[in-house]
Amino acid sequence: xxxxxxxxxxxxxxxxxxxxxxxxxxxxxxxxxxxxxxxxxxxxxxxxxxxxxxxxxxxxxxxxxxxxxxxxxxxxxxxxxxxxxxxxxx
Amino acid sequence: xxxxxxxxxxxxxxxxxxxxxxxxxxxxxxxxxxxxxxxxxxxxxxxxxxxxxxxxxxxxxxxxxxxxxxxxxxxxxxxxxxxxxxxxxxxxxxxxxxxxxxxxxxxxxxxxxxxxxxxxxxxxxxxxxxxxxxxxxxxxxxxxxxxxxxxxxxxxxxxxxxxxxxxxxxxxxxxxxxxxxxxxxxxxxxxxxxxxxxxxxxxxxxxxxxxxxxxxxxxxxxxxxxxxxxxxxxxxxxxxxxxxxxxxxxxxxxxxxxxxxxxxxxxxxxxxxxxxxxxxxxxxxxxxxxxxxxxxxxxxxxxxxxxxxxxxxxxxxxxxxxxxxxxxxxxxxxxxxxxxxxxxxxxxxxxxxxxxxxxxxxxxxxxxxxxxxxxxxxxxxxxxxxxxxxxxxxxxxxxxxxxxxxxxxxxxxxxxxxxxxxxxxxxxxxxxxxxxxxxxxxxxxxxxxxxxxxxxxxxxxxxxxxxxxxxxxxxxxxxxxxxxxxxxxxxxxxxxxxxxxxxxxxxxxxxxxxxxxxxxxxx
Numbered sequence: 001x002x003x004x005x006x007x008x009x010x011x012x013x014x015x016x017x018x019x020x021x022x023x024x025x026x027x028x029x030x031x032x033x034x035x036x037x038x039x040x041x042x043x044x045x046x047x048x049x050x051x052x053x054x055x056x057x058x059x060x061x062x063x064x065x066x067x068x069x070x071x072x073x074x075x076x077x078x079x080x081x082x083x084x085x086x087x088x089x090x
Numbered sequence: 091x092x093x094x095x096x097x098x099x100x101x102x103x104x105x106x107x108x109x110x111x112x113x114x115x116x117x118x119x120x121x122x123x124x125x126x127x128x129x130x131x132x133x134x135x136x137x138x139x140x141x142x143x144x145x146x147x148x149x150x151x152x153x154x155x156x157x158x159x160x161x162x163x164x165x166x167x168x169x170x171x172x173x174x175x176x177x178x179x180x181x182x183x184x185x186x187x188x189x190x191x192x193x194x195x196x197x198x199x200x201x202x203x204x205x206x207x208x209x210x211x212x213x214x215x216x217x218x219x220x221x222x223x224x225x226x227x228x229x230x231x232x233x234x235x236x237x238x239x240x241x242x243x244x245x246x247x248x249x250x251x252x253x254x255x256x257x258x259x260x261x262x263x264x265x266x267x268x269x270x271x272x273x274x275x276x277x278x279x280x281x282x283x284x285x286x287x288x289x290x291x292x293x294x295x296x297x298x299x300x301x302x303x304x305x306x307x308x309x310x311x312x313x314x315x316x317x318x319x320x321x322x323x324x325x326x327x328x329x330x331x332x333x334x335x336x337x338x339x340x341x342x343x344x345x346x347x348x349x350x351x352x353x354x355x356x357x358x359x360x361x362x363x364x365x366x367x368x369x370x371x372x373x374x375x376x377x378x379x380x381x382x383x384x385x386x387x388x389x390x391x392x393x394x395x396x397x398x399x400x401x402x403x404x405x406x407x408x409x410x411x412x413x414x415x416x417x418x419x420x421x422x423x424x425x426x427x428x429x430x431x432x433x434x435x436x437x438x439x440x441x442x443x444x445x446x447x448x449x450x451x452x453x454x455x456x457x458x459x460x461x462x463x464x465x466x467x468x469x470x471x472x473x474x475x476x477x478x479x480x481x482x483x484x485x486x487x488x489x490x491x492x493x494x495x496x497x498x499x500x501x502x503x504x505x506x507x508x509x510x511x512x513x514x515x516x517x518x519x520x521x522x523x524x525x526x527x528x529x530x531x532x533x534x535x536x537x538x539x540x541x542x543x544x545x546x547x548x549x550x551x552x553x554x555x556x557x558x559x560x561x562x563x564x565x566x567x568x569x570x571x572x573x574x575x576x577x578x579x580x581x582x583x584x585x586x587x588x589x590x591x592x593x594x595x596x597x598x599x600x601x602x603x604x605x606x607x608x609x610x611x612x613x
Contacts, residue, residue: 029602
């Protein structure tokens with residue numbers, strides 16, 4: 001991305017509930033887990049990440065979106081790998 | 091938000107989602123719970139409000155007594171060993187951020203004093219008079235120039251000190267409203283502190299949110315410029331509506347007559363500082379270059395003598411005073427009270443000695459609050475109870491960053507303390523590093539120059555105290571007390587307002603799925 005286009009990025013109103021594309025791969029932070037699945041919030045959109053256990057909480061993971069319902073802004077996805085740490089150091 | 095988990099994603103045991111327990115116990119324990127660790131800071135804030143706002147005593151020494159009493163009384167609430175309390179004060183006082191602020195003040199203080207004594211204020215007055223810039227426009231132009239200067243050098247504190255010493259007296263003499271002028275200077279400092287790539291708050295905001303500095307600056311431009319355009323219009327409008335002080339026509343005429351264009355040679359000194367900072371030089375090096383150039387110009391153009399810059403006033407019975415009395419930097423004085431070192435450099439430093447001590451003590455008290463757990467309790471509560479959806483989460487980020495800046499008055503230190511929590515709230519909703527860094531630094535830059543006890547306002551006020559000694563026509567009654575300037579820091583209020591609107595509407599919001607911040611270029 002050129003320097004100029006960086007200045008023009010973000011001049012818009014972004015939805016509270018962004019839509020996700022089934023089949024796409026996204027990197028998201030996992031907020032919490034029930035032991036076998038994790039839940040990530042992208043804004044107010046909720047994504048259940050199957051296979052995301054306690055070791056993924058507050059970590060960034062790559063997820064393949066398998067299902068997304070636009071009316072409820074909820075979806076499901078499969079954990080592919082852990083890709084990053086939180087910048088939160090407490 | 092999360093913990094109720096009432097089946098919006100309809101598959102799986104979503105009602106059992108939890109976060110792993112990350113409890114970290116405080117290192118200093120207090121009778122009355124974690125909240126008591128906020129006592130020293132809370133006591134100081136009440137003291138500062140009573141002293142400066144209710145009784146209108148802007149004495150920094152008095153504030154030092156306030157924080158000292160707060161620290162001493164706070165110690166009696168410590169459970170167990172008091173040594174950990176004392177060590178925590180030291181831990182806070184020795185943080186680099188506190189010392190960075192002090193260095194910026196002292197260097198900028200010397201620089202501004204050299205320019206002042208070298209006739210820069212006179213040059214500005216001459217230029218404004220010649221160009222026909224009246225009192226009404228002066229605050230708006232001061233805002234723009236302070237913004238450009240701060241964006242160049244990256245330290246809003248340094249710019250505040252320099253501009254209060256230089257543009258404030260020029261504006262007051264030309265008939266601009268002093269409160270508006272001080273507000274315009276602080277607004278310019280906010281603009282630059284927020285946007286400059288070399289600003290310490292910009293760097294801290296980027297690093298704590300794992301974002302690259304170039305991307306952070308580019309992405310925050312939209313918020314800063316919206317606030318600045320409105321602020322500029324505000325200063326033009328208020329400049330026309332608010333009258334200045336009555337300076338006697340005679341004093342004005344005398345100063346105008348003695349105002350010469352040659353003082354403007356110091357524009358080069360200022361450009362040297364900006365140039366060095368943009369070239370990536372450390373702020374100490376950048377301002378030092380400005381100081382060296384200012385000294386050279388002052389001497390080469392006969393604007394001051396060497397003795398005006400530094401003068402040793404020694405008693406006659408000192409071993410080498412009489413034999414070396416012919417030196418241009420030595421004066422033999424009979425009066426014991428006249429013994430000492432004077433000159434631009436000394437005057438420039440002297441104004442910030444008390445403030446430096448005060449700041450160290452405040453940072454020490456803030457560390458007590460952090461180690462005692464009040465800070466964490468406050469933030470955990472806000473995360474659990476306020477950040478219930480993405481809009482509320484962003485408003486919570488704005489509010490908590492604002493609150494911590496009200497408590498920890500050196501804005502970089504406040505940013506270091508709150509940074510991890512902003513990241514925690516923001517990552518929960520997958521807001522990207524740029525958005526998080528911008529929300530964090532917007533409040534930090536703004537509120538560090540709004541609250542009457544904040545470092546930026548106190549630095550400007552300290553610099554102002556030196557002015558009556560420099561100009562015959564300027565007396566103590568013309569100075570602005572910190573509480574009076576609060577409503578007129580337009581850029582600060584507007585920046586906070588822009589972020590509140592941005593949180594409510596989603597303006598500028600970016601998720602990690604939209605764009606990820608690049609690698610941090612660590613400085």
